[in-house]
Amino acid sequence: MARAIILMADSLGIGAAPDADKFGDIGANTFAHLLKAYFEETGEKLSLPNLSLLGLVDACEAAGNEPCLISDRQTPIGAWGYAKELSSGKDTPSGHWEMAGVPVLFDWGYFPKTQPSFPQELIDELIARTGIPGILGNCHASGTTILEQLGEEHVKTGKPICYTSADSVFQIAAHEESFGLEKLYQVCEITRALLDEMNIGRVIARPFLGSNSQDFARTGNRRDYSVLPPAPTLLDKLAQDGGEVISIGKISDIYAHQGITQKHKAPGLQNLLEKTTEVMATAPDHSLIFTNLVDFDEKFGHRRNPVGYAKALKEFDDYLPTILNQLKADDVLVITADHGCDPTFPGSEHTREYVPVLAYQVGLENTPLGERASFADIGQTLAQWFNLPALEYGDGFIDKLTAPKVKGKE
Template sequence: MARVILMVIDSFGIGHAPDADKFGDVGANTFANLSKALEKEKGRPIHLPNFAKLGLLSAGEQASGVRVNHEKVENVKGAYGYAAELSTGKDTPSGHWEMAGVPVLFDWGYFDKKENSFPLDLINKINEATGCLGMLGNCHASGTVIIEQLGEKHIKTGLPICYTSADSVFQVAAHEEHFGLDNLYRYCEIVQKIVGPMNIGRVIARPFVGDDAKSFTRTGNRRDYSILPPAPTVLDNIQKAGGTVISVGKIADIFAHQGISENTKATGIDALTDATLDHINTAKDNTIIFTNLVNFDQDFGHRRDPVGYGLALEAFDKRITEIKAAMKDDDILFFTADHGCDPTWPGSDHTREYVPVLAYHHHIGQVNLAERTTFADLGQTIADIFNVTKLSYGTSFLDELVFK
């Protein structure tokens, strides 16, 4: 049976979604706006020949009406479309769960106040359960900014740095050596048990190293503690039917390790791509390799670095050639995203956007998948590929991926 390689370009939106007005995101377009910024600074259009060959330029133009400036591409070989999100939020778990067939139709819990974000009774409950005497932060913040601001005080006091954002999330930053990585994980596990019943989607451990504010840097030992999806996903159905589900990056954390057979961690886009290639070269049939490329979001989207985002896309584009070369004759490769994070948009939060849906196998021609009304169309298609239990949401487009 065929293998599926599903790669999530975390935060790669291609134009504001139909309901973007509810989120204040009308006009957001991660792809188009980072491309404009790159061209302005570098004096040249963005160069993504492999993505363009898969139909990305057409998908982006259909989604937003904006054609990204790019050299002409002949003979597209791939299926391309764009998908809107049904889920109520524009966060990571919602996007991933929906693409696996389970949209989030309930309301997440949020910490809406920009300052003093966590209620006093919650703080007291966390302090009592963890044995900590308090916490620093307690606000909406950028993860890199807050460790620069509070990292030295954290080392001096031994108190964890706790913060949140517009997402349903409780984040904890702590120094790997002074606070201890295991202690950070233990703290986050306790917090997750407390905030989970509040419908807070994730507690995220954000370890960092360094000697002072100028040298503090986050490490690759991030860990996400998520609540479980509200229904079985396509990953559960594949595993139940005897298939193998390989997580690369933070996928396993996003799904609370449910429906995951193997879990590979890696730090950085190249390392995540290397790990994916390793699995493509060794994985047996009846396997899905599910990779999240988090750095596009955390290093460039949230940090509002459009030029860095564009250069990282160009570097990753070169590696698509390696991925395609490693694929077997009946493997199917998908590229998509979980939300947008327009690096030119005000603030530092995600943006409500269409995401690309790109598909490739060695015998495909040019296929226009057009608009998909839910990310779950991808999950339903994957369920179809593996011939497992169908999902409650989504319409399969497998018949359109004709093997010639």
């Protein structure tokens, strides 16, 4: 019976999508531009032989129509292509849900770029229900910058820092020790309930530690409180079919814990990759192992650090042989992304881009997949891989893969 492993390289876009003009993202290309920035700073081309071997460079050059400044380029040994997004936004839930067969075809609620950003009646109700003495922030902000600006006042007053972004999100930062981690989670849960009628996609708990503005740093105890996907996803269907759906990182939060049978947290890129191989060693047949590699987006994309992003990709590339060598004959590995976050682009928000669609199984040869009309093509392919009922969206490419000997229930 078959297994599948998805590595969601969070924010690894590979070229402006056809509708990038609607988002102000014409010219964005996360992967090509971070490679260029790395070359300009170091004088050397980045070496990513394993990602190149899986088709990332070919996919980027086909999608973005820009050269990728990379050394050790390889001829792909897997199936590779690039997908555009059907969903109306360029946010994390939309990208993940669409990949699992459920595009977001409605508009999320957003907070205005005014200050204050949040309605006063919302804040009044939040204070009344939680007992907090008030809030700080109440604006659009960078998560790291706002800690430097307001972290010390938060510790002194006990008022959580509340801010938003161009995404449909309400973020709450609080010190793990002076405010308390469980108290932060409770405030986020209450906030989530208050925002349902406003159709806000996520409330995010942003705990941090440190003694002053110079050393405040987020911890690995982030928690996302998402609304439920609007329809059953690939994850739901596999779980209902008796399969295991194993979340690593923030996957479970993104799907509001729907369709998840096991979940594992791990802080940082290396720990997430190691947890993935640990789970691969014991996951039974008819399992989906789904990992989100959040550092690319959170630590480098949003912070507009292309060289740091490049070094993190190198760390990912160096680890990939460990994962490839652990694949069984009936396993398929998929590497993709949920949106772009071009670290050389103005601002600090996501960018509307094509995402890579890289699929590999033992024995597969160079197989171009071309442009895919939706991220849902991945979910549809995996539904076929697991012998599940067809998803409503997506055009599967199972014919490009070598079908496992026994898939799901025959």
